[in-house]
């Protein structure tokens with residue numbers, strides 16, 4: 001995305017239904033600097049009752065907390081050193097624990113394995129992932145797992161390092177039914193983005209059809225991957241309802257049930273109700 005070719009911005013919130021919860025957004029990213037207040041307003045108008053906003057690098061922690069503070073009881077944060085950032089110094093377990101021990105941070109992530117962008121000897125990536133798992137277990141906070149073309153290896157590591165104890169979600173799920181089922185069988189959740197709404201995603205929809213509704217969360221991973229019918233626009237959390245509608249369509253259930261259940265799951269997973277300001 002370049003400055004001279006900015007995607008169009010959604011001006012009006014979709015018709016509200018819900019309650020909805022965006023389990024993985026990057027509201028703290030610079031793409032929202034100019035109009036973050038309007039983005040938060042459209043979230044509420046669209047029926048969202050909360051979201052987790054994710055920062056991926058050392059220099060982003062202060063801004064993450066500032067954004068969370070701007071919407072108390074509505075936003076929580078997550079932090080990890082992203083698995084694609086090979087050239088950074090490695091955080092020690094203690095450092096991850098220190099950053100993520102803040103009450104405004106609900107989860108450790110996104111962490112995991114990426115064999116799509118990263119090639120060669122990736123032992124550094126696996127070791128980084130294990131340190132984040134150890135930190136999450138020490139904190140008793142759940143893991144948001146990024147696994148791209150690496151789902152089986154990620155699950156091997158999650159299982160070997162007892163991630164079930166803190167909980168984990170395979171975010172932006174793009175793997176096979178077998179992988180999704182293995183995640184669920186081992187205490188994990190599966191989260192779908194707007195990709196689920198894409199014409200080409202028939203395989204993902206067949207996975208969503210089979211998995212138990214209680215094992216699913218929804219997310220935008222905004223600012224990327226706006227769902228149908230908003231493709232080509234900047235993605236934002238107010239559009240997350242399209243993912244719930246698609247889950248409902250493939251399961252042949254009421255969209256309100258898909259919204260309510262994924263929201264309950266997310267609030268429990270992220271311990272949202274233990275907020276100091278439980279105004280939602």
Ligand SMILES: [Zn+2]
Pocket residue numbers: 024026054110221
């Ligand atoms: Zn993300």
